[in-house]
Amino acid sequence: MFIETTNSKGRCLVATTHIARGSVVASEVPVAASPSPGHCSFCYGSNASKVCTGCRLASFCSVACQRSNWPSHKGLCRQLKAGASIPRSLQPLFALFVAVVDHSSIAVTVDALAADRSRFDSTTIEAFGRMVVARQAALASNAPHPVDSSSTTNPGDAGRQINLLCKISCNAVGISHPSTFEDCGVALFPETIAKANHSCVPNCTLLFDLPSASARLIALQDITPDTELTISYIDAADPFPIRQKDLQSRPTCKGFFQYNPPTIPAPTPCTCCKSTSNPIQPIQTLTSLSKQCTPKDTDPSNLSHLLTLQTRLLSPNSPLTLQTRQRLYSIHLSSANWQSALLLCNEIACTLESIYPPLSPSLGLQYLSLCRLALLVAQDLHPSMYPAILKDANTLMGVAEKAHVVFSTVLGDSHLLTLEAKEKRYELGAFYAAFGVRTGK
Numbered sequence: 001m002f003i004e005t006t007n008s009k010g011r012c013l014v015a016t017t018h019i020a021r022g023s024v025v026a027s028e029v030p031v032a033a034s035p036s037p038g039h040c041s042f043c044y045g046s047n048a049s050k051v052c053t054g055c056r057l058a059s060f061c062s063v064a065c066q067r068s069n070w071p072s073h074k075g076l077c078r079q080l081k082a083g084a085s086i087p088r089s090l091q092p093l094f095a096l097f098v099a100v101v102d103h104s105s106i107a108v109t110v111d112a113l114a115a116d117r118s119r120f121d122s123t124t125i126e127a128f129g130r131m132v133v134a135r136q137a138a139l140a141s142n143a144p145h146p147v148d149s150s151s152t153t154n155p156g157d158a159g160r161q162i163n164l165l166c167k168i169s170c171n172a173v174g175i176s177h178p179s180t181f182e183d184c185g186v187a188l189f190p191e192t193i194a195k196a197n198h199s200c201v202p203n204c205t206l207l208f209d210l211p212s213a214s215a216r217l218i219a220l221q222d223i224t225p226d227t228e229l230t231i232s233y234i235d236a237a238d239p240f241p242i243r244q245k246d247l248q249s250r251p252t253c254k255g256f257f258q259y260n261p262p263t264i265p266a267p268t269p270c271t272c273c274k275s276t277s278n279p280i281q282p283i284q285t286l287t288s289l290s291k292q293c294t295p296k297d298t299d300p301s302n303l304s305h306l307l308t309l310q311t312r313l314l315s316p317n318s319p320l321t322l323q324t325r326q327r328l329y330s331i332h333l334s335s336a337n338w339q340s341a342l343l344l345c346n347e348i349a350c351t352l353e354s355i356y357p358p359l360s361p362s363l364g365l366q367y368l369s370l371c372r373l374a375l376l377v378a379q380d381l382h383p384s385m386y387p388a389i390l391k392d393a394n395t396l397m398g399v400a401e402k403a404h405v406v407f408s409t410v411l412g413d414s415h416l417l418t419l420e421a422k423e424k425r426y427e428l429g430a431f432y433a434a435f436g437v438r439t440g441k
């Protein structure tokens with residue numbers, strides 16, 4: 001065993017021995033797991049269009065997936081029916097609750113976890129209360145004999161179940177897809193993984209196996225004994241208000257995710273000429289542009305202008321700058337503007353390098369996207385881009401190398417992403433060789 005859960009620092013995981021980068025520190029099978037809305041209840045795929053006619057909550061991507069899931073879904077379908085009246089965002093939590101609440105041994109394990117009930121506002125607690133009542137009503141309406149009404153209305157029991165919902169909500173871990181790293185569900189790992197605390201610069205990451213949703217805790221760097229093992233609970237790419245909300249219960253966190261963009265001062269008129277145009281002009285433009293640019297904004301020139309100002313006035317690596325850059329990047333991708341997409345992809349990789357540890361899977365994915373785009377631009381679409389691509393030959397070969405190192409360390413040599421990174425490295429090498437470019441490799 002590499003780790004212990006200690007009480008001296010509160011609930012946390014601590015290394016008891018040297019842990020080498022890339023090692024599997026712990027693996028755990030979830031006591032309960034649920035896909036995100038729209039994801040398949042069996043394989044967690046994102047294209048689940050077949051809805052279970054029993055509960056209308058679970059959905060599947062194929063009849064085969066539905067059949068495979070039936071043995072475990074059968075016992076929960078009736079209760080899940082109550083979930084159809086619950087807000088979509090709370091449905092995965094409800095599914096975890098249903099899987100845990102009647103399972104006394106699991107409920108006891110989950111009950112033993114830490115949870116700060118003060119984190120939940122009264123609206124959320126009320127929503128939890130409605131979930132408890134909805135489940136009891138679903139059970140009662142389907143029971144072959146009327147259920148003893150005292151058991152469905154016992155306020156002590158309802159209070160205990162609301163507490164259980166708080167614990168589940170505090171300790172559930174997002175499942176990211178093993179290939180795309182997209183969020184595809186939530187799961188509960190009360191034994192070990194729930195005890196790993198958050199860090200904005202974590203030394204471990206979680207990888208999931210589907211459809212079991214079991215998790216492996218992987219060291220992202222060499223870890224010395226007595227070091228606390230941490231994971232990131234949240235996504236660096238989330239907008240600031242979401243990250244801040246996620247971290248409200250972690251006031252000690254001083255990392256990137258708590259970074260608050262500086263307040264832009266109101267323009268003060270110049271004392272002699274009374275003009276407000278100079279030198280506050282760019283700040284005013286930034287403020288008004290920030291207001292104009294909604295998350296749905298699709299005007300690349302607006303966003304480019306905003307990006308220039310954010311880079312100058314905030315910082316090239318500020319979360320807001322990153323957010324704008326990612327928005328612009330996705331617009332260029334969707335309009336097949338590969339050349340601009342390539343430049344932005346590179347800038348995003350640079351920003352992520354300042355946020356994530358060097359072996360983070362998210363960073364690896366960004367490197368791989370960069371290689372894909374570079375080859376796309378160079379080989380097929382824009383022969384006129386050759387000079388620019390060739391100029392960066394060393395950098396791009398370095399990126400291909402980094403993508404391969406990240407994936408082989410974190411995912412192992414036979415994983416598809418590792419294989420693709422390796423292939424892209426060879427392809428880039430072959431491309432440069434064809435143009436007689438020496439890459440220093």
Ligand SMILES: [Zn+2]
Nearest residue numbers: 040043061065
């Ligand atoms: Zn499926």
Ligand SMILES: [Zn+2]
Nearest residue numbers: 052054055077
């Ligand atoms: Zn069902």
Ligand SMILES: [Zn+2]
Nearest residue numbers: 200253254255
């Ligand atoms: Zn932090």
